[in-house]
Amino acid sequence: MKIITIEEHYQSANVSKKMDEINATANPEQKQTNKAGLEMAKNFLSSTDDIEDVGERRIKFMDEAGIDMQVIAYGNGNPQTLTDAKAAIALCREANDELASMIRKNPTRFAGFASLPVADPMAAATELERAVKVHGFKGAMLAGTFEGKFFDDPQFLPIFAKAEELNVPIYMHPSIIAKEISDYYFNSTEWSPMLTATFASAGYGWHMDVGIHVIRLILSGMFDKLPNLKIISGHWGEFVPYFLERMDETMLPSMTGLKRNISDYYRNHVYITPSGLFSVPQLQFAIAEMGADHVIYSGDYPYLIDTKSREFLETAPISDEDREKIAHLNVEKLLGLDE
Template structure:
């Protein structure tokens, strides 16, 4: 069976030399990122071998680090363009195995929209991945309108990936656990905070009316829906039209039409069953979160899904092929 994974990460250490000195000197990669750097930087070696060994047909690659969000509106566009050029160069000899989401300079929203269009038209990129907040601002801020307008025009999705919480949130919610100083990363990031923050991000887009203003816009989130399927019915009651937000449709109607979730990093069946019962089979896409998750774990999970073959194929590749316009050779 064809298998497409769409939240799979890269990071190219040679790009750090293109950062201004005042930023590159302050870069302190996490222990996980440092440990994974050889895998993140690789395209055609271990990555491709791991795909072959587990039966993954294609990866949609995205840049793992958030350096571009540290740059001001003057420096960010050129850095993002250089990153995208390098990514396109590295995958050009493997058109049936790799494609990509663009890395966008969100500190310069109009330039980000232009870079999205450039990469889609020039390189065949399939949309963009945006990581969390930009200078503390959520995507419902009016300044980010050009990105949504362009994504809708190009008919490509925006993938919202968790990012590091702002310092005020880190200090208030995730520091001084048990009296220990400093943030407790397991709560702040992959253990909880990342996922709730991304869910809040999507709910803000709903309440701000962004989905209604751009009815052709498609948003993707990972990690089996970032807790939203569990909150499905309760959140739908809270976000009814007229309850204080600008949304003209219910949460359920909106998300089933415009929101897609991936399985990235979630490899047990109970969360999938909740997702199937809420957002539905047509909105779920397979992902591994490579290299932070193991390809074989994802494949084992996929093989355990108790669904008719035609439905399992939607998760494995059909929904991704349709949403991203992937050509099957």
């Protein structure tokens, strides 16, 4: 059985150095955002050896874990976060070019998602088109929000319109949440700052944040405007699948102004992945709630390094037909990997 994982990350040493230089002269808010992303990465990684390698080191892990292909996107510290549009355009282009050059050395083992300079949405759409048409990238990853705005804001519509035009998905990924939200929900004088930071991010907070983000895309009418747009959401859908029926019951089309129920949009336009959360009950729930056709495999390398990736899927108590869909058939169809 072939296994393809699609929420796998890399980081460029050259881009990180330039991000540090920009951070040194950035305004306080931008500096805090940049620093938070880089510091969060350090909390998960003992070194940058794994995340900066897209070659022998990564392939060794993949062989040990039984993974045939990774679809790779930028990790924390993504130049997407830069508010200076000129700098963001240059560094996203550099990040994409560097990743593409590494993928070309092992094209049967790696594919890529683009980083986009969202400070200039038209430039982001142009970069997505370049990444897809020139480098053969399979879509893009958007992390978190931007300057306090979710990507349902009309200014970002060109990015999603271009994705639909190119027939590639957008992966909605967590990132650092706003300080005022973190302070209100996740801070306490009764525990350490490290616990607050973890509770607000990978422990819970940023998963809720990106789940809300996907719901907002639906409520904005994005999928009525772009009926062929596809979105990917990790960590088993960031809690959203557990509340589809509740949202249908409480937020009716008569209230939302949408053509269909929220769950209809979600089940038709969103694909969910485990992001390395290898839990049998969550896998079974995902299949029951979404259908196996909308579940794709992912490991969240190198933030999570699990050499039992293949073993989990091979031994999971699901049908062989569903196993093959989740392992490779769904993602091959969605990303055109079987063409």
